[in-house]
Amino acid sequence: MPTxxxxxxxxxxxxxxxxxxxxxxxxxGEQIVSKCGGEAQCGxxxxxxxEGKKSLSKTTRAENEKLDTLVGxxxxxxxxxxxFLGAENVTxxxxxxxxxx
Numbered sequence: 460m461p462t463x464x465x466x467x468x469x470x471x472x473x474x475x476x477x478x479x480x481x482x483x484x485x486x487x488g489e490q491i492v493s494k495c496g497g498e499a500q501c502g503x504x505x506x507x508x509x510e511g512k513k514s515l516s517k518t519t520r521a522e523n524e525k526l527d528t529l530v531g532x533x534x535x536x537x538x539x540x541x542x543f544l545g546a547e548n549v550t551x552x553x554x555x556x557x558x559x560x
Contacts, residue, residue: 460473460474460475460476461473461474461476461511461514461544461545461546461547461548461549462474462548462549463480463483463484463487463544463548463549463550463551464510464548464549464550464551465484465487465489465550465551465552465553466509466550466551466552466553467552467553468489468553470487470488470489471487472484472486472487474486474544475544476544476545476546477543477544478543478544479497479539479540479541479542479543479544480506480515480537480539480540480542480543480544480549480551481493481497481504481539481540481542483544484506484539484551484553489553491503491504491506491539491553492504493539493540495540497540497541498521498540499519499521499522499524499525499538499540499541500525502525502526502528502529502538504538504539504540505526505529505531505532505536505537505538505539505554506536506537506538506539506551506552506553506554507533507535507536507537507551507552507554508535508536508537508542508549508550508551509535509550509551509552510548510549510550511545511547511548511549511550512535512537512549513545513547514544514545514546514547514548514549515537515542515543515544515545515549516541516542516543516545518537518541519541521541522537522538522541525538526538531554537551539551
């Protein structure tokens with residue numbers, strides 16, 4: 460099972476291969492918003508993948524389209540509702556109130 464490390468808290472949680480990154484973050488007890496129910500519509504579950512990005516599922520067209528509308532997007536950006544875990548460990552950084560959202 461891959462582990463997901465969450466920054467800045469440093470919490471780590473194990474998650475099943477194929478599970479959503481969003482679900483792993485929530486299972487760790489982190490506060491993250493997803494108002495659209497995981498449909499890549501709200502963009503509020505945006506995270507930066509610091510390590511293990513290649514292990515995640517490929518970015519979908521819907522995710523790319525939503526990311527294009529958000530402020531503060533970079534090469535490490537993913538919507539956690541659209542990213543599914545592979546076999547390798549992943550480190551993500553959650554965005555705070557001063558991240559532009």
